[in-house]
Amino acid sequence: MGDPQGRGAGSAVRRVGIGAALVLAAGTLSACSSDGKPTLNWYINPDGQATLTSLAERCSTDDYDIAIQLLPTGATDQRTQLARRLAANDSSTDLMSLDPVFVAEFANAGWLAEFEGDAADAVVDDDVLSGPADTVQWDDKVYAAPQWANTQVLWYRQSLAEQAGIADALQDGTATWSQVIDAASENGATVGVQADRYEAYMVWINSLVQGAGGDIVSDTEAGVDAQVDIDSDAGRAAAAVVQQLADSPAAQSDLSVSREGTSLGAMYGDGPGEFMTNWTFVYKNYEGTVSDEEFADLAWARYPRTVEGEESAPPVGGIDIGVGAFSEHPDWAIEAAQCVTDPEAQLQLAVNDGLMPARASVYEEQELVDAYDAGLLDLYRESIEAGGTRPKSAFYNQISGAVQSTWHPPASVDPEKTPRESADFIRDVLQGKALL
Amino acid sequence: MGNTPLRKVGIALGAALILIWCLLPVAWIISLSFKSQESITNGSPGFFPSEGGFAGWDNYVAAWDNEQFRRAIFNSIGISLIATLLSVIVATLAAYAIARLEFRGKKLVLSTALAIAMFPVVSLVGPLFDMWRAIGLYDTWPGLIIPYMSFTLPLAIWTLAAFFREIPWEMEQAAQVDGATSWQAFRKVIVPLAAPGVFTAAILTFFFAWNDFVFGISLTSTEAARPIPASLSFFVGSDPFNRPASLLAAGAVIATLPIIVIVLAFQRKIVAGLTSGAVKG
Amino acid sequence: MSATTTAPAGVAKTPKSKNASDRSVAENRLGMKLVAPALVVMLFVTAFPMLQALWLSLSNYALTAPDDRSFVGAQNYVTALSDPLFWRTMLVTVGIMVVTVFFELVIGFVFALVMHRVIFARGIIRTSILIPYGVITVVSGFAWQFAFSSTNGFVNAWVPFIEDNFNWFGEQFPALFAICVSEIWKTTPFMSLLLLAGLAQVSEDMIEAAKVDGATWWQRMWKVILPNMRAAIMVAILFRALDAFRIFDNIFVMTGGAVNTESVSFLTYRQVIEQFQIGMGSALSVLLFLSVLVIAFGIVKLFRVDLAAARQEG
Known part of the structure; x- marks a missing residue:
């Protein structure tokens, strides 16, 4: 270890020089191309x-x-x-x-x-x-x-839907979340959603609320003084769906950390398959990676309804x-x-x-x-046109964060409490009265 | 105790426990990196890749093909080396003064070092971000090098001071008496004695810079300066909706290799540095 | 180590100049010059930004609404301190700190005893114990997150009485458990090295003497070894406790703060970097800094830590 030190000082200076040159290069790199x-x-x-x-x-x-x-x-x-x-x-x-x-x-x-x-x-x-x-x-x-x-539709296996007897309701676009969850539970299948504490969970909640004819917030032009509407029948209907799934055997074991990619595997896993709400990429994802026979079994339907008799509001991204x-x-x-x-x-x-x-x-x-x-x-286009957008607010990030915070984990959602608590929390966060 | 065979068994068990403790998670991440991405999507519980779920080197190739990841490695190596070098130079000066000279303010320096070693890094993120964006250091190499220097200085100063206290400085004078110039005396006598300490301090400093995450994610936003830990946490595979666990594991193994190499090569020096620099009775 | 403390200073003062006081003035000046760069670098990135945070924390200031900036006095502090989320994160952080430091200390001490006595494979053991120390915290977080994962991990299969599809990250306590495991795994080796150094300083003669007096192994441990390692243990606790209090990387990687696992550091980060609430975030930064001060002070007083030892004053 004795010898190399002699050269240390010289190479040190050189290295600083090189370092400085690299720093400069990194700084200017983005500004201009070579010509x-x-x-x-x-x-x-x-x-x-x-x-x-x-x-x-x-x-x-x-x-x-x-x-x-x-x-x-x-x-x-x-x-x-x-x-x-x-x-x-x-x-x-x-x-x-x-x-x-x-x-x-x-x-x-x-x-x-x-x-x-x-x-x-x-x-x-x-x-x-x-x-x-x-x-x-x-x-x-x-x-x-x-x-x-982008939009979400309900992806599932035709064989599973027929076994569960809801194939027709799905094709009419009249199937409700409750029906889908029951169908999965009764047939040993699961329901795939996105319920990790991140933006796509907000996407799900927003669609559920809008599917029941409500809104999370309205009058968003008012900024921090926007009207908070989630404490409503629509909010409670949405919470009921989340609660029903979380409590049912159809919930996937990683529900509270589920993301777009985590439930893909359950479609062609060991069981009878799954019902999964997910974005449009799913089709290309399975095409070519599963057998032709399995791929032919893949079916899709409009996003499920939150409540009976009310058109669903598919997520739009x-x-x-x-x-x-x-x-x-x-x-x-x-x-x-x-x-x-x-x-x-x-x-x-x-x-x-x-x-x-x-x-x-x-x-x-x-x-x-x-x-x-x-x-x-046709379904994609119909969904995008009928879809519900998320609140358009300069403070959207806070609204979304507040909703995620109060609605996560899904197993804690209770229609009697969660919508009210999240409404209070959104208001407090927007007013700067609560930490997020 | 007296019961020597029992004691031997106990120590052997303890040694085995230490090895399992240290190596099992490393073996796990290596094993994970050989699971194919398909099997990860479909779920592949268990320590080893399932049958048919073995990916070979695919994940390593894919991780290495990722332009952002390669840039992150380059950034991490560059930033950590420069920070280490500068930090060690500055620390050497300070440690020399602390070990050899009597001066006012020695206690102030040592107290500052102690305070910084305990400083909650996250509380700096806000103001530093605000400062860096104002002076244009945001998302640049110097923007990370400067905070790394500050936070590695305490450890570097302590390690070096501990080493310097042990150097028999009178040998320098002895050499001068023997006719060497003071530069020769310094080069031939002191440098070889001080070198191991400097080297050890450099390794520990490098580890710190390589490990940093808080500054790495808050003070960068592109691959212009983003270091490996931040890059790993944002790792993007070919399929954006699927967090590529096994690909990430391959990236993690690559990021850990330099550390393993350093540990294997310099185990003694690191142990000496850690124990002398951090605890003295 | 202790023998070297007096020698260098004495050597440094060997007469070269005639006038001793001139010499000490020059030495004084040189010393200050040599430490100046280190002091400046350390303070530039800490003291100065901290003062700025103090100032920023008095305004309501979000980067996303720069026009709405206003001076609000201590309002941010009042809001933070009366917010249940702040206290919940504080409780979680202190909980993590106490649990991890306790287990690190116990396991680290066992490891140190083994390493102290082991004769074979010394090099291999010391090399492997450095690996967790060197592994990036983010990597450790990922490794354990995937290990605990119900879909791709091995923990559920290996640990008895745990169902195969148990989701560790679905509830607060299991998630915190996973976080603590990652934290303890990574830092115990460091702790054990610190304790090993302390153990090496306990004189064998004293232990032998106790043995001769008929003290059992247990008595020797409590009456001789531990009291003599006191300084080393206390300094190790001080450093590790404050390090654990700042926990951020593992939480960020493993849960992203979900299921009530946020630490004070994580909360501060989210306010500043994700929400761009510079005003409130700065207030939290100041509170975080004060908490560390309080905890450091508490540990120093409670355990009577020798600060000179912690400062490395030779």
Whole structure:
């Protein structure tokens, strides 16, 4: 150990030099590409990476290149990463893929550049489905461009539904959660949902409440003074569904930590299968990974009803493309945002990755019709149009966090208590009277 | 005690217990990293990969193919090495003064070091984030190197001071009397004696920087500076809806390899450093 | 170790300059110069931000609504201290601290005794005991989270009386148990090394003498070994307790704070980094800092920890 120390000082200095050079390199890397052409950074969520990468290439022009930067998986983590950059007035955030629920918050904070004039008209024209079009507007201005829309349907095995005798009710779209849970319990099957303490649990609760004709909050334009409606018959009906599932043998053992991916395995596991509410990616997920025979047994139906006689409100998600308010090239970024959300881009995302278009016309494209079962495509479109969006509030993150906090774990949900407690808690959190 | 055979059995049992304690979870994460992702999705309980659920090196290849993960390793190595180097230089100066010189404020330095060793790191995240975004250090290497330096200094100073106290400094003078210049005396006599201490302090500092999570997730937002622990916690597989447990395990094993190599190579020095630097009777 | 404490300082003062007081002035100056960089770096990242947190904690300030910033005095503190969530996280944190430090101490001491006496495979044991110490906490969290997982883990199959599909992360206590296991696994080896160092300082002569006097193993342990290791044990407790009080990584990775497993650190992180409530988050930061001070003070007083030893004053 004696000898190397002699060289220590010299190599130390060199290493500091190299380190400093690396630091500088890392700092400047993002600003310019080698030939002096500016680079627009596009922060994408991980769905459909390959397609998005090719989109970034196609939409690069003689004036600028688009470079992809990857965000984490969960919607909340994605928001955190982007918001931290934007709060730091980061000029390298040019384009970003945003979960629709965060558009209002970002726009309100002044972090998104507004789409004005022709650009605004182009991204929310008549062809765009009403749900997605609504998500990109805040304060009567357009702050993002809808890229794709997501929705949940009920996935199940035809053989299981027939055995349980609810195949017809499912196909009519009249089946209720209660029926589905009972059918699963009586036949040794399970019901797959997303009930970990994260955004998709809020998605489920929101759809249950809206499916009973209610809302979690309303008058969200009032910001922290929004009206909290979850303590209602609709809220209690939603809580009853969660409680029924948590208490039934149909609940999966990892219910309180279940996510989109965790219940996929139960469909073709040892038992008779499952009923699972999940996003559109499920179809492509099973296609090719299970046997043809098993795949032929896969069936789908509209999201179950919360209460009898009331149409369900399927969850709606997706991605909107926003432009950073501090971008050095806002005009180009808005142009690029239009390019990566054009019909061709939406078609590719749908065909390659199962991410459904936000434009009605794309559903008619032959390539998409060929890639999917026609009935499934109709169901997707119907669900997106009938779907319930989550509250559009600049304080959405707090609302969602408060709901998750009071409704988790699912086994603790009680229709008599939970809606009331969550209403009080949402109010307190919005008013800054309670910690979250 | 007297009963030597019984005692021997007890010690052997204890030794076996220690080995199981230390190595079982490591074996587990390695075993997990060989479960195929498909079998994870379908559920594959048990310690070893199920039959047909063995993935070979697939998860390692996939983890390594992940651009973000490779960047994170690069960041972690770079940031940890620079922080270690700077921290050890600064600590060496301070430790030399503490071990050899009498000066006012010695107690202040030692008290500050103690206070920082006990400091709740999370309480700095807010103000540091606010400061870093104002001065442009957010999501950069220096933005992590600076806090790593501050929080490794106490351990580095203690370790080095403990080593320096044991150096027979009079040998330096003896060498000078024998005709060496003071630089030669320093280089030939003191440096070899001090080197093991410096090296040990460097290893411990590196461990700290490599392990940090709080700063790593709060002061970065892209792979420009995101270190391995933060990157692991955001690990994204090819299927975004499925947290890839076995892929993550492969990433975790890769992230742990440097530590294992260092431990295997320098076990003695680390033990000496940990015990001298942290507890003295 | 104790023998070296006086020598260097004495050597340093060997007469080279004629005037002793000149020399001590110069030494004083040199000493201060040498420690200045360390002091500055340490304070720049702690004291300065802490003062800023103190200031920020007096406003209502969210990054997502920058225009609504207002001065609210001590309101954030009142809100936090009257909030049941704050006290629940405090209880959880203190609970984790007490449980983990207790088990680390007991198991670590057993490990230290074994390592002290073991003759064969010394190197292998010491090398393996460093592995948990070196493993990243996040990795330890993942390893144990998956180990406890009902779908892909092995714990349910190995532990008797636990159903195969038991979900450890569905309720508060099982989830906290899993978190504590990860924490204890990772830090016990470190604790055992600290105790081993303390054990090595207990003089064999004293133990032999006690043996000759007919003391049983148990008596020797309580009357001779433990009292002589007091300083080492107390310092180890102080450091580990404060480390455990700051627990964050394992909770973040294993439960994300679900099922009431948030610690004070986790709550603070969520306020600042996820909610961007800089005002309230800063108030929590200050409260977290004060809690650590109180706990440190409590441990030092209660166990009469020798602070000079903790400070490493030679």
